[in-house]
Structure formats: C-alpha cells, structure tokens
Amino acid sequence: MKVLVLGGDGYLGWPTAMKLSKAGHQVMAVDNYLRRRLCREESVEPLWEVPELRARARIWRELSGREVEVRIGDLTDWNFVANIFQSFKPDALVHYAEQPAAPYSMLNRAAASLTLNNNLNVTLNMIYAVRQFAPSCHIVKLGTMGEYGTPNIDIEEGWIEIEHKGRKDRFLFPRQAGSLYHTTKIMDTDLLWLYVRTWGLRVTDLMQGPVYGLETDETQGNEELYPFLNYDEIFGTVLNRFVVQAVAGYPLTVYGAGGQTRGFLNIKDTLNCIQLSLETPAAQGELRVFNQFTETFNVNELAERVVKVGRQLGMDVVVKSVANPRKEVERHYYNPAHTGLLSLGLKPNFLTDEVLARLMQIVLRYRNRIDPQKFLQNVKWT
Numbered sequence: 592m593k594v595l596v597l598g599g600d601g602y603l604g605w606p607t608a609m610k611l612s613k614a615g616h617q618v619m620a621v622d623n624y625l626r627r628r629l630c631r632e633e634s635v636e637p638l639w640e641v642p643e644l645r646a647r648a649r650i651w652r653e654l655s656g657r658e659v660e661v662r663i664g665d666l667t668d669w670n671f672v673a674n675i676f677q678s679f680k681p682d683a684l685v686h687y688a689e690q691p692a693a694p695y696s697m698l699n700r701a702a703a704s705l706t707l708n709n710n711l712n713v714t715l716n717m718i719y720a721v722r723q724f725a726p727s728c729h730i731v732k733l734g735t736m737g738e739y740g741t742p743n744i745d746i747e748e749g750w751i752e753i754e755h756k757g758r759k760d761r762f763l764f765p766r767q768a769g770s771l772y773h774t775t776k777i778m779d780t781d782l783l784w785l786y787v788r789t790w791g792l793r794v795t796d797l798m799q800g801p802v803y804g805l806e807t808d809e810t811q812g813n814e815e816l817y818p819f820l821n822y823d824e825i826f827g828t829v830l831n832r833f834v835v836q837a838v839a840g841y842p843l844t845v846y847g848a849g850g851q852t853r854g855f856l857n858i859k860d861t862l863n864c865i866q867l868s869l870e871t872p873a874a875q876g877e878l879r880v881f882n883q884f885t886e887t888f889n890v891n892e893l894a895e896r897v898v899k900v901g902r903q904l905g906m907d908v909v910v911k912s913v914a915n916p917r918k919e920v921e922r923h924y925y926n927p928a929h930t931g932l933l934s935l936g937l938k939p940n941f942l943t944d945e946v947l948a949r950l951m952q953i954v955l956r957y958r959n960r961i962d963p964q965k966f967l968q969n970v971k972w973t
C-alpha cells in the first residue's frame with residue numbers, strides 16, 4: 592500500500608514510518624517540525640537530540656535498504672496538502688499530525704488557539720483531500736482515550752446503544768474531555784463522523800491511551816533511530832517522565848491522590864495496532880472505533896513499579912505527592928472495553944519489570960543531560 596504518515600517526525604510518527612516501510616509498504620512521512628518548535632519555545636527540549644526527518648530517512652535507508660519519502664510542510668496549508676495527495680495518491684494514511692500535549696493546550700490563550708486551529712484544520716484539510724484526490728483512502732486517525740474522560744459507567748468501544756422512552760438508537764459513546772487538547776480530539780471525531788455519513792469516507796479512529804517506550808523492532812539498537820523522549824511536565828507522558836525522574840534521583844511527582852487510572856501501551860503495540868488497522872481496513876462509509884491500550888494502571892501503581900525496578904538497578908527512587916495542577920478526578924471508576932484490536936490479532940507487549948529496566952538502562956546513558964528544572968513547569972488548569 593501507499594501510506595502517508597502525517598506527523599512523521601513525531602514520537603510515534605517516525606517509528607511508524609519505519610515499521611510500515613519494513614512491512615513492504617510505500618511510505619511518505621510529512622511534518623512541519625511543529626513539535627520541535629514548541630519544545631524549543633517552552634525550553635523543554637527532549638533528553639537527546641534527534642536527527643531531522645530527512646537525516647533519519649537516510650540512516651534508515653542505509654540500514655534497511657528501504658526508502659521513506661519525506662515532505663516538510665504545514666498540513667494546515669491547503670495547497671501543500673493538495674499537492675501531496677495529488678502526487679502520492681495514498682491508499683491509506685495515518686493521521687498523527689496534531690499538537691498532542693494537554694498541558695500545552697492549557698498554557699495560555701495563544702497556546703489554546705494554536706492547538707484548536709492546528710488540530711482541526713489539519714483534520715479538515717485531510718478530509719477534503721481524501722474526498723477530492725483519494726476517495727477510497729483509508730484514514731487511520733489517532734484519537735485518545737481522554738475523549739471519554741472518566742465516567743462512572745463502563746466505557747464502550749466507540750459506540751453505545753441507548754434506549755430512551757421505549758425507542759433505541761446507536762450513538763458515539765458520550766465524550767467529556769479534561770483539557771482543550773482532548774476537546775480538539777472529540778471535535779476531530781465529530782468531523783470524521785459527519786463526513787463518513789455525508790461523503791462515505793472510510794475511517795478507523797483509534798482511542799489511544801498514554802504510550803511508553805523507545806525501542807521498536809526497527810531501531811535495532813541504533814540510537815539515532817530512537818524517537819525523542821520528553822520528560823518535562825508539558826510534553827512528557829507519565830511513565831516516560833517517571834523513568835527519567837528515577838534515573839535523575841528526583842522524586843517521582845505523583846499528582847494529588849494518584850488514583851487517576853488510564854489505559855497504557857508500549858510503543859511497539861501502537862505500531863502493531865496501526866499495522867493491523869491498515870491491513871484490515873474499515874469499510875467505505877464506516878467509522879470504526881477501537882480503544883487502543885493493553886492494560887490499565889493508576890498513577891500510584893506506575894510509580895510503585897518504577898520504584899521497585901529502579902531499586903533493583905541500585906537507584907534511590909522515592910515518590911512525592913505534589914498538588915495536582917490539573918482539574919481531574921483523583922479516584923474514580925474506570926472500566927473501558929478494548930477487545931477490537933485483540934480480535935484483529937494484537938499480541939500485547941505488557942509492562943514487565945524487564946521492559947521497565949531496559950527503558951531505564953537506555954535513559955541512564957543520558958543521565959548527565961537531564962535538567963531537573965524541566966520536570967515541573969507549573970502549568971495549572973485553573
């Protein structure tokens with residue numbers, strides 16, 4: 592297949608490009624380095640410098656003999672998007688190209704506006720380009736489990752049947768986000784659903800939980816092919832952040848009571864889910880939704896796991912509860928369904944002590960680059 596990876600420079604985008612290229616697909620990766628720019632502007636650069644996209648594509652070509660085409664440009668720019676679709680004519684695309692950090696979206700008005708405009712306009716341009724230039728292209732879109740929030744009922748896989756006053760209908764499962772970023776993801780889903788109904792697009796919307804890890808089958812120990820690792824409070828996801836804090840001898844910063852529960856997955860499983868979704872596509876005119884995670888943990892449980900493995904590696908790891916900068920429920924019911932991807936054949940890579948130890952050992956090599964000032968950024972929701 593010809594697969595476009597939108598956001599191909601990102602934490603998930605580059606590993607996905609390598610994975611699909613190795614699987615024999617023809618891949619084009621597109622990015623405008625927005626993520627790199629925002630990290631620079633907020634002084635929260637990742638733990639190591641990552642080569643730019645063209646350099647990574649060159650390293651990958653030398654290692655694998657396979658080509659990943661690269662285009663640098665802004666996907667909110669219609670002419671750029673139209674040009675890409677006309678020349679590449681994708682059979683499928685993976686849409687990662689958004690501002691993905693909840694804390695960034697809550698920073699101030701300008702950051703909120705950037706997040707809203709960027710995320711919705713990329714999605715809208717992509718929808719129009721598919722309709723105009725590649726109507727049977729399968730859109731695989733990254734959503735987030737955060738779209739559902741933490742309701743006091745079981746979370747279904749995308750859809751729910753409601754019986755009301757003796758009549759029944761099927762609806763998107765109710766959504767209730769905890770940040771502006773998550774709200775843009777809900778709006779994306781609404782846009783996609785509108786155009787699936789109206790224009791018969793074929794879409795898989797993946798409600799993904801927080802991802803951890805660095806190594807994938809394609810990196811083969813080549814550190815230049817690792818994705819970037821943010822460990823700050825704005826762009827770093829929780830487990831990656833705890834690992835770097837542990838290595839730095841900095842307390843693991845648990846927000847509030849630490850009972851916040853989420854569905855997590857290894858970066859290897861993100862790639863497997865994407866590949867399974869692409870190779871078993873949604874039907875034309877279908878919005879297919881999968882909940883993309885493999886196991887649930889609350890924040891205290893994650894911290895305990897990092898303490899245990901860190902101590903086994905001789906580190907002095909402690910946990911500290913800090914005032915929660917977010918507005919969120921700190922103890923709650925959480926029971927989301929996640930059978931769709933398993934039934935497509937996903938074989939989960941669970942968070943074992945070995946997996947955690949391996950991640951810590953990689954971070955240890957960069958220990959002298961950790962800047963503890965970056966851990967707490969004081970981004971408050973209220």
Ligand SMILES: NC(=O)c1ccc[n+]([C@@H]2O[C@H](COP(=O)([O-])OP(=O)(O)OC[C@H]3O[C@@H](n4cnc5c(N)ncnc54)[C@H](O)[C@@H]3O)[C@@H](O)[C@H]2O)c1
Pocket residue numbers: 597598599600601602603604621622623624625626627664665666667686687688689690691709713733734735736799800801802803828
């Ligand atoms: N990483 C996670 O834990 C996680 C969890 C759930 C959902 N997601 C979703 O997965 C997707 C990828 O996440 P990630 O962690 O790889 O984020 P990321 O920021 O590393 O990757 C997104 C990439 O898209 C690019 N981009 C953004 N706007 C663009 C534009 N207008 N034009 C061109 N390129 C643009 C960025 O420069 C960046 O390289 C996001 O949509 C995110 O919301 C991620």
